[in-house]
Amino acid sequence: MLWFSETGMLDDSMIIDLYWARSENAIAETRIKYGRLCRAVALRILRVAEDAEECEADTYMKAWNAMPPRRPDVLPAFLAKITRNLSLDRLEKEHAGKRGGSAVPLLLDELEQCIPDGRGGLEQVTDPDLKEVLDHFLESQAKTARIIFVRRYWFGDSVKEIAEEYGLGISRVKMSLLRSRNALKKMLEAEGIGI
Amino acid sequence: MRKSDDARRLLRTMNDIDDRFLTEAMMSGKQETGECCALPKCLDGAVPDKDGRGTGVLQDCRRETARPGSSGRRHRYAAVLLTSAACLTVLITGTRIIQVRTAPERQETGYTQETAVRGDAGDISGKDKALDFSAAGRAVADSEVPDSVSSGETVPDTALMASSSYQAAVSAEDGASPESGTDSGIIGNEGLKNTIRLIRKAWDRVLDILRLFLGEIKKTD
Numbered sequence: 408m409l410w411f412s413e414t415g416m417l418d419d420s421m422i423i424d425l426y427w428a429r430s431e432n433a434i435a436e437t438r439i440k441y442g443r444l445c446r447a448v449a450l451r452i453l454r455v456a457e458d459a460e461e462c463e464a465d466t467y468m469k470a471w472n473a474m475p476p477r478r479p480d481v482l483p484a485f486l487a488k489i490t491r492n493l494s495l496d497r498l499e500k501e502h503a504g505k506r507g508g509s510a511v512p513l514l515l516d517e518l519e520q521c522i523p524d525g526r527g528g529l530e531q532v533t534d535p536d537l538k539e540v541l542d543h544f545l546e547s548q549a550k551t552a553r554i555i556f557v558r559r560y561w562f563g564d565s566v567k568e569i570a571e572e573y574g575l576g577i578s579r580v581k582m583s584l585l586r587s588r589n590a591l592k593k594m595l596e597a598e599g600i601g602i
Numbered sequence: 603m604r605k606s607d608d609a610r611r612l613l614r615t616m617n618d619i620d621d622r623f624l625t626e627a628m629m630s631g632k633q634e635t636g637e638c639c640a641l642p643k644c645l646d647g648a649v650p651d652k653d654g655r656g657t658g659v660l661q662d663c664r665r666e667t668a669r670p671g672s673s674g675r676r677h678r679y680a681a682v683l684l685t686s687a688a689c690l691t692v693l694i695t696g697t698r699i700i701q702v703r704t705a706p707e708r709q710e711t712g713y714t715q716e717t718a719v720r721g722d723a724g725d726i727s728g729k730d731k732a733l734d735f736s737a738a739g740r741a742v743a744d745s746e747v748p749d750s751v752s753s754g755e756t757v758p759d760t761a762l763m764a765s766s767s768y769q770a771a772v773s774a775e776d777g778a779s780p781e782s783g784t785d786s787g788i789i790g791n792e793g794l795k796n797t798i799r800l801i802r803k804a805w806d807r808v809l810d811i812l813r814l815f816l817g818e819i820k821k822t823d
């Protein structure tokens with residue numbers, strides 16, 4: 408028996424159960440509920456509708472292969488992470504060295520400001536350690552600043568979109584991002600990264 | 603490792619941040635409506651084309667096409683300045699043409715392009731007449747000189763300049779007939795004043811346009 412939420416869509420836990428039961432309905436239900444989210448995340452990075460759709464399809468396939476054994480706590484976050492990873496892979500493969508219309512080069516330009524000036528850069532730190540520093544950094548930020556940071560550097564939203572979404576001034580969003588970048592740089596330096 | 607590579611790695615590693623931060627960002631903003639705010643607005647109507655240009659409202663997707671950093675801003679300022687310069691040129695030229703064509707002096711004297719063309723031929727004959735130093739020509743000129751001159755008295759230059767034959771000769775030298783003397787006035791001091799006045803007006807308009815543009819740029823920044 409399937410359980411539907413108020414919106415007429417399956418609950419996340421039910422969708423995960425479908426994956427575990429190896430039911431093909433799992434992909435259909437995922438597409439209905441989170442297809443738009445996956446497309447949006449991919450489109451932000453790739454800027455080409457066809458590529459975004461392919462990434463969306465690849466996301467379902469990866470999710471199908473990952474569950475079981477995995478049982479994600481938050482299904483949309485799990486799917487969005489897969490889509491983002493696939494999109495970044497695709498962008499690097501297809502647009503290596505080209506700026507294109509993607510938001511990623513802009514984000515990279517801004518994120519460079521977070522890198523400590525020392526010789527080593529981020530070479531000395533492993534990915535899990537870096538993830539831990541990032542989590543610690545986000546934890547230390549105020550809620551608004553944290554949301555703005557994630558929306559900008561995870562989802563790739565523009566400053567204007569963030570300002571409109573949260574009813575803030577553009578300059579305030581920019582200032583918040585600048586302070587967050589400086590805070591992240593200080594935290595990386597405090598962890599002895601890049602020095 | 604270069605800073606750009608480090609930034610790329612940071613962007614990648616950010617993918618693995620704790621789910622609660624992602625959920626918080628996804629569900630914030632339009633939480634009341636139940637709409638996931640992670641969906642970009644410009645995706646609804648304006649899907650960017652292969653080059654990344656927004657096909658819908660340009661303003662919504664401007665960031666995507668803008669060059670990063672101060673370079674992008676310089677490009678936008680340069681575009682505004684070039685557009686303003688082009689507008690100024692068109693404005694001045696257009697207004698000048700209209701002003702010259704509708705000048706009241708021309709309408710009063712019935713000046714048209716046709717008479718101007720015909721005037722050229724008349725000018726040549728006028729010039730010839732002015733340069734006619736034959737006995738007959740001199741007799742015509744002498745008849746217009748005051749008696750005091752012919753009697754050997756000293757005549758001020760102004761009197762000579764006021765004589766109609768002198769004016770005719772000067773007009774002929776200028777390439778305009780004495781009747782159409784007002785035309786030379788348009789091209790002369792009066793015309794210059796008009797042009798300066800027009801340039802000032804046009805410059806005021808350009809400044810207004812620039813203010814508007816700069817206001818827009820400030821807003822979008």
